[in-house]
Amino acid sequence: MDGLLVALSYLVGSLAFGVIAGLLRGTDIRRADLPGGSGVFRQLGPAWGVAVALLDMAKGAVVAYLSVFAEHPWTVPLMALGVVAGHTWPLYFGFRGGGGIAPTLGFFLYLRPGPTLAALGVGLLGVLLYYLAYWRHTRRGIYPIPFGAIWGYAYLLYALRTDPKALSAVLLVALAVLARGLQILMRRR
Numbered sequence: 014m015d016g017l018l019v020a021l022s023y024l025v026g027s028l029a030f031g032v033i034a035g036l037l038r039g040t041d042i043r044r045a046d047l048p049g050g051s052g053v054f055r056q057l058g059p060a061w062g063v064a065v066a067l068l069d070m071a072k073g074a075v076v077a078y079l080s081v082f083a084e085h086p087w088t089v090p091l092m093a094l095g096v097v098a099g100h101t102w103p104l105y106f107g108f109r110g111g112g113g114i115a116p117t118l119g120f121f122l123y124l125r126p127g128p129t130l131a132a133l134g135v136g137l138l139g140v141l142l143y144y145l146a147y148w149r150h151t152r153r154g155i156y157p158i159p160f161g162a163i164w165g166y167a168y169l170l171y172a173l174r175t176d177p178k179a180l181s182a183v184l185l186v187a188l189a190v191l192a193r194g195l196q197i198l199m200r201r202r
């Protein structure tokens with residue numbers, strides 16, 4: 014049962030809605046951008062971008078909901094990893110997906126709303142400061158949202174330090190997102 018939950022998490026995560034949105038509009042978004050909410054926002058407009066961000070978050074929340082059926086203590090962290098790894102390396106789309114931030118948010122907003130909202134605040138502050146101090150002048154380096162996300166993940170790890178199940182889930186997810194971020198930085202979309 015627990016193995017099925019982890020596999021299902023990966024299959025749900027693999028529904029990369031940014032790629033699906035691009036295909037609905039007759040294009041592969043990955044030729045021009047990353048298939049997360051912000052990439053779709055840039056390529057297809059605000060409505061598509063917001064819809065994709067919400068749907069990608071919803072995947073995480075659905076998997077967090079399903080995690081109540083887990084029996085083994087390691088299943089919840091592995092389900093978190095599964096949904097994020099599905100989003101970043103989707104089975105249905107050649108293992109080339111997004112960065113993993115939105116499903117992370119959805120998963121932990123459902124599982125641990127208080128610390129996750131605080132982490133979201135930290136991340137958005139990071140986005141704002143990075144944008145004002147650096148990005149708007151240069152347009153070089155990593156995008157503001159991934160920059161802010163680094164601080165959000167760091168805060169979440171700190172906030173959940175006495176909560177072993179959630180902490181191990183954040184740790185696994187953060188490692189997957191870091192690996193995907195490095196892959197993207199090396200320009201292998």
Ligand SMILES: O=P(O)(O)OC[C@H](O)CO
Pocket residue numbers: 048049050051052069110111112113114115116156158159
């Ligand atoms: O990391 P993703 O793929 O969930 O995308 C979320 C935002 O668009 C990142 O800029």
